[in-house]
Amino acid sequence: MGKALSWLLGGRRPLASHLLLAPAAGWLIVFLLVPAAGLALLSLAKNGAYGQVIWTFGLHNYRRAFDAKYLPVLLRTFAFAGGTTALCLLLGYPLAYYLSFRAGRWRNALLIGLMVPFWTSALVAFYSWMIILGKEGLLNAALLRFGFISAPIGILYTPFSVLLGLVYFYLPFTVLPLYASLEKVPRSVVEAAYDLGAGRWTAFLKVTLPLSLPGVMAGGLLTFVPCLGDFLTAELLGGPRFYLLGNLISNQFLMAQDWPFGAALTCLLLIGLIGGLWVYRRWEAEDA
Amino acid sequence: MKRSRGMGLYCAGLYAFLYLPLGVMTAFSFNDAHRNVVWRGFTFKWYRVLFADAELMRSMLTSLELAAAAAAIAAVLGLLASYALTRHKAFAGRRAYSALLDAPLMMPEVALGVGLLSFLVRAGYELDFGALACAHALICLPYTVGSVRARLKSMGEEHLEEAAMDLGATEWTAFVKVTLPLAMPAVVSGCLLAFTVSFEDFVTSFFLAGIGIVTMPIKVYSMMKFGVTPEINALSVLLLAATALLLALNAVFASGPDEASRA
Amino acid sequence: MPEVSRRDFLKAAFLLPAMPSLLGACRRSDSRRVVNFYNWSNYIGKDTLPDFTKRTGVEVRYDLFADEDEMFAKIRAGARGYDLIVIGDFLIPRFKALNLIDPVPADTLKNQGNLAPRFRRAAYDPDETAVPYLWGTTGIAYNKKRLTKPPTSWWDLWDPRYKDRISMLDNVRDCVGVALQLLDIPQTTRDPEDFRKARELLIKQKPLVKQYSSSSYLNSLVAGEIDLAMTWSGDLFQAARDNPDLDYCLPREGTYMWVDCLALMRGSRHREDALRLIDYLLEPEVAANIANAVRYATPNEKATPLVDKALRKDPRVYPTPQVLSKLKLHDVLDPEQSELWNQTWADVKVA
Numbered sequence: 001m002g003k004a005l006s007w008l009l010g011g012r013r014p015l016a017s018h019l020l021l022a023p024a025a026g027w028l029i030v031f032l033l034v035p036a037a038g039l040a041l042l043s044l045a046k047n048g049a050y051g052q053v054i055w056t057f058g059l060h061n062y063r064r065a066f067d068a069k070y071l072p073v074l075l076r077t078f079a080f081a082g083g084t085t086a087l088c089l090l091l092g093y094p095l096a097y098y099l100s101f102r103a104g105r106w107r108n109a110l111l112i113g114l115m116v117p118f119w120t121s122a123l124v125a126f127y128s129w130m131i132i133l134g135k136e137g138l139l140n141a142a143l144l145r146f147g148f149i150s151a152p153i154g155i156l157y158t159p160f161s162v163l164l165g166l167v168y169f170y171l172p173f174t175v176l177p178l179y180a181s182l183e184k185v186p187r188s189v190v191e192a193a194y195d196l197g198a199g200r201w202t203a204f205l206k207v208t209l210p211l212s213l214p215g216v217m218a219g220g221l222l223t224f225v226p227c228l229g230d231f232l233t234a235e236l237l238g239g240p241r242f243y244l245l246g247n248l249i250s251n252q253f254l255m256a257q258d259w260p261f262g263a264a265l266t267c268l269l270l271i272g273l274i275g276g277l278w279v280y281r282r283w284e285a286e287d288a
Numbered sequence: 289m290k291r292s293r294g295m296g297l298y299c300a301g302l303y304a305f306l307y308l309p310l311g312v313m314t315a316f317s318f319n320d321a322h323r324n325v326v327w328r329g330f331t332f333k334w335y336r337v338l339f340a341d342a343e344l345m346r347s348m349l350t351s352l353e354l355a356a357a358a359a360a361i362a363a364v365l366g367l368l369a370s371y372a373l374t375r376h377k378a379f380a381g382r383r384a385y386s387a388l389l390d391a392p393l394m395m396p397e398v399a400l401g402v403g404l405l406s407f408l409v410r411a412g413y414e415l416d417f418g419a420l421a422c423a424h425a426l427i428c429l430p431y432t433v434g435s436v437r438a439r440l441k442s443m444g445e446e447h448l449e450e451a452a453m454d455l456g457a458t459e460w461t462a463f464v465k466v467t468l469p470l471a472m473p474a475v476v477s478g479c480l481l482a483f484t485v486s487f488e489d490f491v492t493s494f495f496l497a498g499i500g501i502v503t504m505p506i507k508v509y510s511m512m513k514f515g516v517t518p519e520i521n522a523l524s525v526l527l528l529a530a531t532a533l534l535l536a537l538n539a540v541f542a543s544g545p546d547e548a549s550r551a
Numbered sequence: 552m553p554e555v556s557r558r559d560f561l562k563a564a565f566l567l568p569a570m571p572s573l574l575g576a577c578r579r580s581d582s583r584r585v586v587n588f589y590n591w592s593n594y595i596g597k598d599t600l601p602d603f604t605k606r607t608g609v610e611v612r613y614d615l616f617a618d619e620d621e622m623f624a625k626i627r628a629g630a631r632g633y634d635l636i637v638i639g640d641f642l643i644p645r646f647k648a649l650n651l652i653d654p655v656p657a658d659t660l661k662n663q664g665n666l667a668p669r670f671r672r673a674a675y676d677p678d679e680t681a682v683p684y685l686w687g688t689t690g691i692a693y694n695k696k697r698l699t700k701p702p703t704s705w706w707d708l709w710d711p712r713y714k715d716r717i718s719m720l721d722n723v724r725d726c727v728g729v730a731l732q733l734l735d736i737p738q739t740t741r742d743p744e745d746f747r748k749a750r751e752l753l754i755k756q757k758p759l760v761k762q763y764s765s766s767s768y769l770n771s772l773v774a775g776e777i778d779l780a781m782t783w784s785g786d787l788f789q790a791a792r793d794n795p796d797l798d799y800c801l802p803r804e805g806t807y808m809w810v811d812c813l814a815l816m817r818g819s820r821h822r823e824d825a826l827r828l829i830d831y832l833l834e835p836e837v838a839a840n841i842a843n844a845v846r847y848a849t850p851n852e853k854a855t856p857l858v859d860k861a862l863r864k865d866p867r868v869y870p871t872p873q874v875l876s877k878l879k880l881h882d883v884l885d886p887e888q889s890e891l892w893n894q895t896w897a898d899v900k901v902a
Contacts, residue, residue, distance in 0.1 A: 006460040011379075016376065018381070024365040027365055031426045032400075032426055070901065098299045112480075116531060116535070119487065120313065121504055121505050123490070135776050154761075156776060157761050183442075236767065239760070240762065247900075254621055256896070257623070257893060277387065277390070281387075405629060405630065406628050408629075512767055
């Protein structure tokens with residue numbers, strides 16, 4: 001028994017590696033790839049009476065997806081996902097830096113504190129934001145009280161509220177990888193920079209920042225990718241003018257009852273993401 | 289260290305941003321109004337209402353069980369996979385595996401829900417708790433893998449297992465005595481992330497929930513027509529308090545060995 | 552060694568697809584008599600189902616949806632096991648076409664005669680496959696305090712003065728239906744030009760609209776985030792309990808009524824008990840209690856006199872005969888027409 005396990009763990013034969021990976025890979029194949037293949041097949045089918053699927057195959061759904069009317073949705077989605085990612089990185093980097101370099105014994109508590117807000121249901125958090133941002137909400141009340149505004153302003157259902165919601169939900173997913181990569185920056189190298197007379201900023205710009213770039217990429221990806229498919233935020237905090245790709249896809253399945261088209265849009269999104277990741281991995285591999 | 293005060297303040301500000309909605313939620317769980325809009329005075333009544341609401345309590349239990357099951361599966365699968373990816377020498381298909389492990393992150397949730405549901409139905413499978421737990425384990429997997437793999441990778445640079453094996457330990461002993469304890473914090477934090485992801489999930493759950501399986505988010509969503517009631521706020525507050533307590537206990541008991549492992 | 556592991560691997564490979572059932576087995580409950588009932592949230596009386604269980608010993612497993620489209624998508628994707636489901640008149644032809652429901656056998660329900668004649672053999676369901684449960688109207692909700700004069704017409708939802716204070720139901724039937732109505736186009740049209748006009752009308756309104764929503768807008772109304780909304784009657788009356796400034800108007804152009812029906816899911820394993828539950832819901836006292844709780848009108852003629860007087864006499868809930876004559880049911884659309892409707896609405900959302 002012990003010998004078998006050691007053989008598995010030792011991994012001197014590829015078979016051992018495959019076996020260790022088999023449960024996870026099997027899980028992904030059964031519960032993700034097979035359904036995804038089903039969707040890919042569905043994307044080639046036709047939408048029939050009352051949304052029944054007609055199994056005649058063609059690329060018509062893909063041709064439809066390239067209609068100019070969907071271009072604004074795509075651009076808007078990239079703008080929001082990009083904006084969110086940029087904001088999360090900008091806001092999150094100092095926090096991750098603080099956690100890694102300055103927090104000392106508070107580090108673990110602070111790290112956990114970062115996750116705790118997500119133990120409440122997203123919907124409950126959304127509703128709390130509505131109480132804060134609403135016309136008769138806390139923020140308006142405060143602004144009125146201190147005389148910054150003379151009448152309540154509409155904050156909900158604006159680009160601001162959508163961006164705020166997205167940043168709120170994805171910030172920890174940016175900060176944690178950032179923190180992980182900052183942790184790996186060898187302290188000795190930073191010290192060496194100081195010893196060589198570098199100022200704080202120079203040391204940061206020349207040493208710490210470049211060494212933490214993998215974390216920036218990882219954190220950015222972990223934010224950007226889910227943002228592209230997010231639809232709840234835009235639905236709850238955005239208005240009709242913030243229709244994003246995620247909304248477009250989910251509406252095909254839920255409202256328009258046009259599953260083949262929804263499947264085609266999903267496949268295009270996946271192709272885009274996989275392509276993007278592949279380029280990124282190539283870049284990463286060359287860099288390393 | 290003086291310079292860090294400004295940064296500390298900045299971080300406090302960010303935490304305030306993250307905790308602001310929670311504060312509002314907590315405050316409004318004591319609000320003597322039917323609806324979370326205006327403040328009408330202090331009351332404990334929603335906590336009483338909450339404990340009397342068997343359905344809501346049951347949905348919370350369902351969500352907890354579900355998240356625990358999903359996190360446990362994802363942790364085991366993630367640990368095995370991460371070990372092979374970080375400890376084994378290069379083998380054909382390694383890139384494919386690691387790409388595959390990130391894949392659930394990319395799938396739009398509605399598409400995953402519809403695709404999985406259609407697949408399970410076609411496979412003749414009747415939806416139940418198990419199906420939901422499997423789907424949740426799937427969406428949790430990237431998070432456990434991400435966390436554990438990063439830890440194993442950084443540990444690998446310290447060659448601790450090799451040292452153990454040089455001293456005569458088998459791979460298995462080295463795994464049990466060295467790798468596992470040192471990777472534990474990452475496994476735990478991966479589990480926490482996974483637990484959170486599962487506990488929050490609405491879309492996948494909606495599609496895959498069989499009859500009578502009502503998770504918290506499904507319940508909350510169905511109540512959403514008339515807004516989240518103070519009762520739900522009260523429940524969230526209690527959950528949060530329980531979490532905080534658990535984490536605090538964990539921190540107290542786990543801080544020793546964790547500090548040791550860093551040194 | 553590799554051989555053993557390979558066999559283990561195969562074993563694992565076989566076990567994997569069975570995982571869901573293995574996990575599920577741990578939680579499977581016993582098999583008492585149950586009916587699985589899938590209904591809108593906030594759409595039943597508080598004691599309706601417990602009383603049924605007390606009387607018959609049949610347990611009701613009651614699941615909720617907050618959005619008809621989501622429910623339909625889930626059922627279409629193959630979710631099975633529900634015995635009884637509540638669906639709108641608009642969905643009945645679809646459910647029939649997709650073979651999702653079984654007809655309620657004629658003469659099995661002793662209380663079916665309690666239904667008003669108007670609700671029997673209606674155009675959407677000539678063979679009485681389903682049983683009417685509640686009905687209501689689509690109209691305009693508004694905040695009395697915030698508007699200088701109450702709305703009277705659908706066109707008020709197009710009034711630029713109300714920019715950013717309007718919400719529309721996120722629903723094909725209601726939005727495209729109203730657009731066609733305002734353009735004097737019959738619902739049964741299949742002229743693309745008509746749909747282009749309807750689309751343009753709705754897109755013209757879009758800059759004024761703060762929310763397309765069929766549920767969370769009620770919260771926004773109560774919170775004063777919006778002041779004018781296309782709404783379903785009873786939902787608004789329920790919301791008005793929390794904000795007495797809210798009122799409801801039936802537009803002068805006339806509007807549509809709709810009927811939500813109880814339907815037996817195909818393949819139901821508890822047909823007898825499901826039918827018994829339907830029959831129970833048709834009892835006058837039971838139906839009246841539901842109507843009181845949810846503030847929609849009951850199609851149950853025998854139940855109407857038992858409904859709270861304030862509600863029964865409220866012309867917004869039970870319109871006067873004169874208004875009632877102007878209320879229409881949505882036309883039954885064939886697949887081609889409903890595709891045109893769906894496309895129109897999808898294009899409005901994207902625009």
